[in-house]
Structure formats: C-alpha cells, structure tokens
Amino acid sequence: MKQIIVNLDVMLAKRKMSSGELAERIGITQANLSILKTGKAKAIRFSTLAAICEVLDCQPGDLLEYQ
Amino acid sequence: MKSTKHSIWLSLIFTGVLGICLLAVAVCGPWLLALIGTRFSLGYMPFLRIVLTAYYLCLPFALLAVFVLFALLLRILRGEVFVKANIISISILSWCCIVAAVITFAAAFFYIPFSLMTAAAVFIALILRVIKNVFDTAVSLKAENDLTI
Numbered sequence: 665m666k667q668i669i670v671n672l673d674v675m676l677a678k679r680k681m682s683s684g685e686l687a688e689r690i691g692i693t694q695a696n697l698s699i700l701k702t703g704k705a706k707a708i709r710f711s712t713l714a715a716i717c718e719v720l721d722c723q724p725g726d727l728l729e730y731q
Numbered sequence: 732m733k734s735t736k737h738s739i740w741l742s743l744i745f746t747g748v749l750g751i752c753l754l755a756v757a758v759c760g761p762w763l764l765a766l767i768g769t770r771f772s773l774g775y776m777p778f779l780r781i782v783l784t785a786y787y788l789c790l791p792f793a794l795l796a797v798f799v800l801f802a803l804l805l806r807i808l809r810g811e812v813f814v815k816a817n818i819i820s821i822s823i824l825s826w827c828c829i830v831a832a833v834i835t836f837a838a839a840f841f842y843i844p845f846s847l848m849t850a851a852a853v854f855i856a857l858i859l860r861v862i863k864n865v866f867d868t869a870v871s872l873k874a875e876n877d878l879t880i
Contacts, residue, residue, distance in 0.1 A: 692880065696880045697880075699878060699880060700880045704878060705878050705879070705880050706875050706878040706879060707875070707878070707879040707880075708879070708880050709879065709880065712880050
C-alpha cells in the first residue's frame, strides 16, 4: 500500500544540520521530531511544515514523498 | 484542578469504605439473619434468606467492581484518563452490573422488590456502556492528536 514518506533525515543531511538543532529552531521537542522522522506521525500541522521548510530552506515536496 | 483531585480522593475513600462495608455485611450476614429471626416475626425469614442468597451471589462481582473502580480512580488521579486500561475497567464495571441484574431478576421471582434493583442495575450498565463507547472514541482521538506534529 502506497503511503507518505517523510524525507526529513535526507534534508537534514543535505543542510548538515542535527535533529536537535532543527527541533530547537522550529520549537518542537526532539521526541516529536523523532516521531516525524521515523514515519510514526499520523498528521503534520501546516505551521510545523512551514517552520521546517523555513529553517531547512526547502519546499514541502522536498520533505514529503508519496510512494 | 485542585477540586478535581479532592473529588477523586473523596471517591477513592467512598470506594474503599464501600468495599469494607460489603465484606462486613458478608461476614455478619448469617449472624444478622439469626438476630432478626429471633427479634422479629419469623414470617420475614424466607424473604431475608432470599436477600442474603442474592447478596452472596452478587458479592464476588460487587467486590470485583469495587476493585476495578479503585484502580480506575487511581489511574485518573495519576493523570492517565484516556487510556485503554480505563476502557477495559468501565467494560468490566458494566458487565458486573449486568450480572447483578441477572441475579436480582432471578431473585425477583421470589421477592418482588428485587425487580427495582434489576431495573437500576440494567440502567447503570447501559450508562456505563455509553461511557465506555465515549472513552473508546476519546482514546482514538487522543492517539491521533499525540501523533500529530
């Protein structure tokens, strides 16, 4: 079954940024960022997505993939 | 929040007292029956025997309900409200009420006032089923909310 894949770790590697730094800059806990990275999240708020895109200087399509 | 904690503590105390009362009546039941038999008319005795028999039949389920209710209140006190364990607890409480309703329904054939207890037990069981279903939905919503980042 096809699903949404979160490519956050790929973008973090491209930007040479740690998970802890990203969590701190977007204002969420590392535990929640871990849920997002491991694909356990059921939904993502537009505000969180916008904050991640702003910090990582990317588009939502760079983070989310349907496969 | 403080008044909620007080309310839960009060409920815990009442539940504990109820459990002790249930056990006390279970222990003193035959003695009470003998006492009433000697003090009052012996015409009461068959009804009292039915009451006591129904009480002893309901007792294990009543004690189970008290224990489950105590555990449920302790979890709520710890802040674990919308968890699966609470749904199971409410479900057990509901089934205990249904069993009590069946026992009192059978006893009502011998002593008609038991039918009031049957109606009360069925009503409480139905309310608990509705609360259980509400909790079930709330647990699903909370799980989804917890996994929304």
